[in-house]
Amino acid sequence: MSDLYARHRRVLPDWLALYYEEPLEITHGEGRYVWGADGTRYLDFFGGILTTMTAHALPEVTKAVSEQAGRIVHSSTLYLNRPMVELAERIAQLSGIPDARVFFTTSGTEANDTALLLATTHRRSNTILAMRNSYHGRSFSAVGITGNRGWSPTSLSPLQTLYVHGGVRGRGPFARLSDEAFIAACVDDLEDLLGHTRPPAALIAEPVQGVGGFTSPPDGLYAAFREVLHERGILWIADEVQTGWGRTGDHFWGWQAHGRSGPPDIVTFAKGIGNGTSIGGVIARAEIMNCLDANSISTFGGTQLTMAAGLANLTYLLEHDLQGNARRVGGLLIERLRAVAAHDPGIREVRGRGLMIGVELTRPGTDTADPDRATAVLEAARAGGLLIGKGGGHDTSALRIAPPLTLTVAEAEEGAAILETALRNTQ
Numbered sequence: 356m357s358d359l360y361a362r363h364r365r366v367l368p369d370w371l372a373l374y375y376e377e378p379l380e381i382t383h384g385e386g387r388y389v390w391g392a393d394g395t396r397y398l399d400f401f402g403g404i405l406t407t408m409t410a411h412a413l414p415e416v417t418k419a420v421s422e423q424a425g426r427i428v429h430s431s432t433l434y435l436n437r438p439m440v441e442l443a444e445r446i447a448q449l450s451g452i453p454d455a456r457v458f459f460t461t462s463g464t465e466a467n468d469t470a471l472l473l474a475t476t477h478r479r480s481n482t483i484l485a486m487r488n489s490y491h492g493r494s495f496s497a498v499g500i501t502g503n504r505g506w507s508p509t510s511l512s513p514l515q516t517l518y519v520h521g522g523v524r525g526r527g528p529f530a531r532l533s534d535e536a537f538i539a540a541c542v543d544d545l546e547d548l549l550g551h552t553r554p555p556a557a558l559i560a561e562p563v564q565g566v567g568g569f570t571s572p573p574d575g576l577y578a579a580f581r582e583v584l585h586e587r588g589i590l591w592i593a594d595e596v597q598t599g600w601g602r603t604g605d606h607f608w609g610w611q612a613h614g615r616s617g618p619p620d621i622v623t624f625a626k627g628i629g630n631g632t633s634i635g636g637v638i639a640r641a642e643i644m645n646c647l648d649a650n651s652i653s654t655f656g657g658t659q660l661t662m663a664a665g666l667a668n669l670t671y672l673l674e675h676d677l678q679g680n681a682r683r684v685g686g687l688l689i690e691r692l693r694a695v696a697a698h699d700p701g702i703r704e705v706r707g708r709g710l711m712i713g714v715e716l717t718r719p720g721t722d723t724a725d726p727d728r729a730t731a732v733l734e735a736a737r738a739g740g741l742l743i744g745k746g747g748g749h750d751t752s753a754l755r756i757a758p759p760l761t762l763t764v765a766e767a768e769e770g771a772a773i774l775e776t777a778l779r780n781t782q
């Protein structure tokens with residue numbers, strides 16, 4: 356055990372899990388590569404859990420952060436903050452939500468917590484609809500709407516949560532149905548559920564479930580849900596913490612795969628927008644955002660430093676059409692991985708879109724999850740010079756591949772070749 360690992364174990368919580376038999380200390384990065392403390396270079400296909408969204412040490416972001424740090428880092432929300440107003444204006448416009456207001460937080464958890472506060476206050480209801488296999492954060496309220504056993508340390512909650520079908524296309528009671536029939540069955544179930552409960556405040560859903568292993572419903576499910584919810588005044592919260600900013604390639608927001616009835620009532624975001632600096636936030640129509648009748652601040656939310664990073668990062672993302680890059684390079688990568696899967700009976704599914712790709716591993720010839728192989732593939736990929744992630748329900752048997760959105764075709768090829776070898780060597 357390395358000295359740093361021993362110190363980590365002595366002083367940090369046991370439940371703060373580390374990847375790898377021999378945990379890795381990353382000391383620096385550039386572009387899509389990072390370096391370990393021993394000097395080994397790795398191609399990074401996980402971006403610190405989809406958070407280094409654009410690139411490591413992106414000069415434009417580094418420059419904006421260092422210039423801002425030389426002026427002022429933080430002044431609090433008691434004073435006007437130009438970069439915060441500018442970023443809010445840009446996000447409000449990109450959201451498609453009419454008369455949108457933006458509130459900045461420091462994390463996805465805090466963003467979802469705020470969305471729950473707004474929805475429950477606005478609707479005067481503490482009942483929330485959430486998806487099975489979901490993850491929305493680590494706070495007491497966010498854990499209460501997390502439909503993933505592995506990330507639910509308590510069932511105590513300020514909220515009453517009802518879990519809805521549909522977040523996972525390939526498993527569960529409706530898996531064998533066609534897309535159309537799957538959506539109809541989920542909508543029937545939702546309507547039936549609503550007939551038995553007090554009126555909920557909102558439905559919260561990740562368009563593509565992140566921690567859950569990059570699972571998603573057929574396109575259109577949330578639009579169909581939205582119609583049912585809308586009739587009853589129930590709000591739709593899209594948790595875009597992993598799926599926002601073009602990550603899914605086809606769309607700027609993940610909800611747009613379902614969007615025929617317009618944008619959600621509330622959108623939450625975090626992770627990638629700050630390219631590693633701590634930005635989270637909530638976007639909602641003014642009538643919802645302004646429903647609180649007491650003060651509420653997030654001391655570190657929207658500091659000049661993080662807002663400068665967010666502005667530089669967003670500008671780079673849009674000017675370089677990284678959504679288009681995610682679609683093109685992600686499309687090549689997913690095809691490559693599907694070709695590998697065709698010869699590997701332990702790969703149940705290669706799924707996802709853009710640069711958000713899941714590879715679900717099962718014991719060959721069965722539907723039984725294979726978390727041991729997922730762990731082995733992670734180790735083998737690292738040995739080959741590639742970092743990937745894993746996820747899934749309580750089984751953690753899906754590999755998660757989510758490189759920075761500037762990934763080049765050559766890097767996609769390099770990563771796919773390493774992963775192919777790792778999969779072959781763990782069969």
Ligand SMILES: Cc1ncc(COP(=O)(O)O)c(C=O)c1O
Pocket residue numbers: 404461462463464465467490491492493561565566594595596597625626635
């Ligand atoms: C979809 C989703 N929502 C919320 C969160 C919580 O974000 P944070 O860890 O920044 O609090 C995460 C984190 O993984 C997430 O994936």
